[in-house]
Amino acid sequence: MTDNINYPHIVEYLNNTLPEAKGIIKELEEYAQENLVPIIQKEVRSFLGMLLKYKAPKNILELGTAIGYSSIFFSDYILPGGKIITLEREDDYFAIANENIKKAGKQDVITVIKGDAFETVKKIDGDFDMIFMDANKSMYKYYLDTLLPKLNPGGIVVCDNILYKGMVSCDDLAPRKQNTIILNLREFLDYISHHPSLETSIIPIGDGVSVSVKLQEEK
Numbered sequence: 001m002t003d004n005i006n007y008p009h010i011v012e013y014l015n016n017t018l019p020e021a022k023g024i025i026k027e028l029e030e031y032a033q034e035n036l037v038p039i040i041q042k043e044v045r046s047f048l049g050m051l052l053k054y055k056a057p058k059n060i061l062e063l064g065t066a067i068g069y070s071s072i073f074f075s076d077y078i079l080p081g082g083k084i085i086t087l088e089r090e091d092d093y094f095a096i097a098n099e100n101i102k103k104a105g106k107q108d109v110i111t112v113i114k115g116d117a118f119e120t121v122k123k124i125d126g127d128f129d130m131i132f133m134d135a136n137k138s139m140y141k142y143y144l145d146t147l148l149p150k151l152n153p154g155g156i157v158v159c160d161n162i163l164y165k166g167m168v169s170c171d172d173l174a175p176r177k178q179n180t181i182i183l184n185l186r187e188f189l190d191y192i193s194h195h196p197s198l199e200t201s202i203i204p205i206g207d208g209v210s211v212s213v214k215l216q217e218e219k
């Protein structure tokens, strides 16, 4: 079972067609592959790069830093003076991410906050233009409810692994029908698809990505 929900020949085609990463982003991709660190897939990176070029956010909040790959990638797209806050609970990843952020020269732009996002999101202040959720998938609804007041109208919420190896859409792929992650992701996708303050699209690339725009006024 892979973390990519598409046919292997489609993934291979996309990977061969999309341009290779450069510099530290390429180095971190190689590190992640060698050390089995789960980072956003190449086609997801490409999609988010396009979205960020279009949206040009000032402040981004990320849940789930790992080695800092996605936050360093995002940092090339934010507006001058913008900041990225990223949350990570594992000591090892926290240390590695900070090293990588320093190596990328982004220590004035990206701040990693160590701790369980469950607690951190309650305390975090800010007005964000983008929230990227890539931590524990079961809690996405809680994170959204807690963070939506801190997202500016017109801001976007992007969630990764939203189709979770395809299991969210198909019980036959799931080892157990009552898997909490799967049930919670189904509930979350229904919630964001019908939320009065959000316009949402669910995109079947990578392991599934949702993009929701916060509306100026409720539907």
Ligand SMILES: C[S@@+](CC[C@H](N)C(=O)[O-])C[C@H]1O[C@@H](n2cnc3c(N)ncnc32)[C@H](O)[C@@H]1O
Residues within 6 Å of the ligand: 038, 039, 040, 063, 064, 065, 066, 067, 068, 069, 070, 071, 087, 088, 089, 090, 093, 115, 116, 117, 118, 134, 135, 136
């Ligand atoms: C998929 S990885 C993040 C990958 C990263 N966004 C990237 O693409 O480069 C998920 C990360 O979330 C962290 N994580 C999971 N649950 C968390 C929680 N409750 N609070 C904070 N971090 C959490 C994990 O330790 C892991 O590093």
